[in-house]
Amino acid sequence: MAASPLRVLACGDVEGRLEALFGRVKAIQGKSGRFDMLLCVGNFFGSTSETEWAEYHTGAKKAPIPTYLLGANGPETLSYFPDISGCELAENITYLGRRGLYSGASGLQIAYLSGTEAQQEPAPAYSFSAKDVAELKTSLLSTPNFKGVDILLTSPWPRGAETFGNSAGEIDTKKCGSKLVSDLAASLKPRYHFAALEKAYYERLPYRNHTVLKETPQHVSRFIALADVGNAGKKKYLYAFSIVPMSMMDPAELVKQPQDVTENPYRKLQKVAQKSRTLLPAEEEPACQFFFDLKKHQGKKRPSQEKQRGTSQPKQARKPSQPPGPCWFCLASPEVEKHLVVSIGTHCYLALAKGGLLPDHVLILPIGHYQSVADLPFRCGREVTKYKSALKEFFRSKGKRYVLFERNYKSHHLQLQVVPVPLDQCTPEDIYESFIAQATGRLQIELLEIPEHSDIKQVAQPGTPYFYVELDTGEKLFHRVRGRFPLHFGREVLASEALLAVPQRTDWRQCPTERTEEEAQACAFRREFQPFDFGLRS
Numbered sequence: 247m248a249a250s251p252l253r254v255l256a257c258g259d260v261e262g263r264l265e266a267l268f269g270r271v272k273a274i275q276g277k278s279g280r281f282d283m284l285l286c287v288g289n290f291f292g293s294t295s296e297t298e299w300a301e302y303h304t305g306a307k308k309a310p311i312p313t314y315l316l317g318a319n320g321p322e323t324l325s326y327f328p329d330i331s332g333c334e335l336a337e338n339i340t341y342l343g344r345r346g347l348y349s350g351a352s353g354l355q356i357a358y359l360s361g362t363e364a365q366q367e368p369a370p371a372y373s374f375s376a377k378d379v380a381e382l383k384t385s386l387l388s389t390p391n392f393k394g395v396d397i398l399l400t401s402p403w404p405r406g407a408e409t410f411g412n413s414a415g416e417i418d419t420k421k422c423g424s425k426l427v428s429d430l431a432a433s434l435k436p437r438y439h440f441a442a443l444e445k446a447y448y449e450r451l452p453y454r455n456h457t458v459l460k461e462t463p464q465h466v467s468r469f470i471a472l473a474d475v476g477n478a479g480k481k482k483y484l485y486a487f488s489i490v491p492m493s494m495m496d497p498a499e500l501v502k503q504p505q506d507v508t509e510n511p512y513r514k515l516q517k518v519a520q521k522s523r524t525l526l527p528a529e530e531e532p533a534c535q536f537f538f539d540l541k542k543h544q545g546k547k548r549p550s551q552e553k554q555r556g557t558s559q560p561k562q563a564r565k566p567s568q569p570p571g572p573c574w575f576c577l578a579s580p581e582v583e584k585h586l587v588v589s590i591g592t593h594c595y596l597a598l599a600k601g602g603l604l605p606d607h608v609l610i611l612p613i614g615h616y617q618s619v620a621d622l623p624f625r626c627g628r629e630v631t632k633y634k635s636a637l638k639e640f641f642r643s644k645g646k647r648y649v650l651f652e653r654n655y656k657s658h659h660l661q662l663q664v665v666p667v668p669l670d671q672c673t674p675e676d677i678y679e680s681f682i683a684q685a686t687g688r689l690q691i692e693l694l695e696i697p698e699h700s701d702i703k704q705v706a707q708p709g710t711p712y713f714y715v716e717l718d719t720g721e722k723l724f725h726r727v728r729g730r731f732p733l734h735f736g737r738e739v740l741a742s743e744a745l746l747a748v749p750q751r752t753d754w755r756q757c758p759t760e761r762t763e764e765e766a767q768a769c770a771f772r773r774e775f776q777p778f779d780f781g782l783r784s
Contacts, residue, residue: 258483284313289443290315314356317360320362397438397440404430408511410686438467453467459695589775603665603748611659620710640775642669648664649715655712676744693715711726713735
């Protein structure tokens with residue numbers, strides 16, 4: 247028999263306005279029926295709470311619903327909380343405590359963390375520290391088969407809540423809130439997370455708690471920030487919802503993903519501190535595309551017979567296919583604009599992009615005719631990896647990081663586009679967010695993060711249309727194309743105001759350059775890249 251849902255109210259900063267709050271609760275219950283509990287986050291007491299609070303504290307008045315609140319957020323209201331570990335403050339009004347887990351008879355699990363993030367050690371009684379968060383996480387995550395909590399209550403917002411989601415309006419989520427709360431939310435995986443203190447209402451789109459294609463599906467989380475009671479702007483401060491404890495739910499029902507679900511904002515923030523992420527899609531290149539060429543005296547090249555000892559190359563290596571017509575990228579083809587080529591290896595070569603986003607926008611291409619990375623034989627794929635490493639080292643020496651993308655859609659010859667961006671202009675987080683935002687926004691395209699050390703061949707069979715993005719830190723995004731796909735997507739994201747701010751260069755065909763200028767750019771790149779070109783080393 248299915249469990250009956252609990253009816254819950256959540257409230258933002260009360261700031262001592264008890265009559266306004268409880269009057270509103272009575273009105274809601276009179277109209278919509280009884281609710282099981284009221285959860286209050288933010289500042290429950292204010293600087294002028296004494297008069298109204300005295301009537302409830304003495305029992306002259308009673309809260310119309312079991313009410314649970316967090317502790318003080320500053321020294322001025324500490325006196326209202328006689329027991330830091332939690333206690334009943336008045337009939338039907340309970341202070342949960344500094345941190346912990348409240349489990350009701352219904353099975354509902356509510357994790358809570360009182361106070362604001364400490365700016366000093368030891369943390370004052372109205373603050374929490376990294377140690378508090380770590381101990382709370384340990385106490386819950388050590389529980390056998392822990393899958394998450396039903397509700398998380400904190401007063402501060404989690405830092406970066408808006409990432410990959412809908413706009414938080416006037417609130418800058420990259421600056422407000424607490425990174426420790428973000429970390430807590432990422433670990434505890436609450437189905438609902440409530441916070442306050444910013445005097446704003448913000449209901450974020452639900453987000454995933456698992457990595458697609460890497461982890462088994464889990465329930466989604468919803469973050470809701472609430473405004474202050476009785477605010478002049480009439481912003482929402484009271485939120486009503488029904489919830490069945492996850493312990494009572496059918497597992498398949500629990501992990502259903504709503505259509506508007508987004509990536510997890512906090513997991514990305516945590517990983518960015520160590521590495522980064524990126525993405526890309528593409529646009530089709532007709533015959534004359536963004537390509538390159540090489541001068542005859544490019545320098546000493548390694549013998550093309552390069553012997554591979556002890557390699558695990560398959561016995562039957564895939565051979566290049568025959569292009570259906572003239573190919574602008576097969577190096578032996580007369581259509582190749584060889585003046586753009588800047589490096590030639592044994593199996594691959596490097597060329598400047600025709601109509602590139604920047605003068606040092608380059609392509610990694612196989613010498614033979616292969617359609618995608620998924621089609622590449624072992625040795626060719628290994629040389630692609632060498633070029634990636636060389637370009638990473640080269641661009642980092644110039645204060646840049648690269649974004650690589652491939653669009654295997656309406657494109658006959660593999661083109662790995664490598665676009666450098668300044669380290670001080672675009673963080674990995676900026677790049678990742680821009681790809682996700684444009685994909686999930688107007689285009690409704692789902693970009694999935696794939697395991698960092700995975701091979702594209704593990705998620706895409708030869709012939710599979712896809713779009714793929716990779717940062718020079720190794721993090722990757724993937725989209726399986728099943729219908730139409732915007733050919734200029736990768737360039738459009740990188741050219742946007744949020745990143746390179748060159749929107750006029752979205753379409754390479756609208757970026758004509760004189761051949762003499764292309765030759766000069768190729769010559770300059772070739773000269774500067776020479777110390778990093780593995781093909782020129784003895």
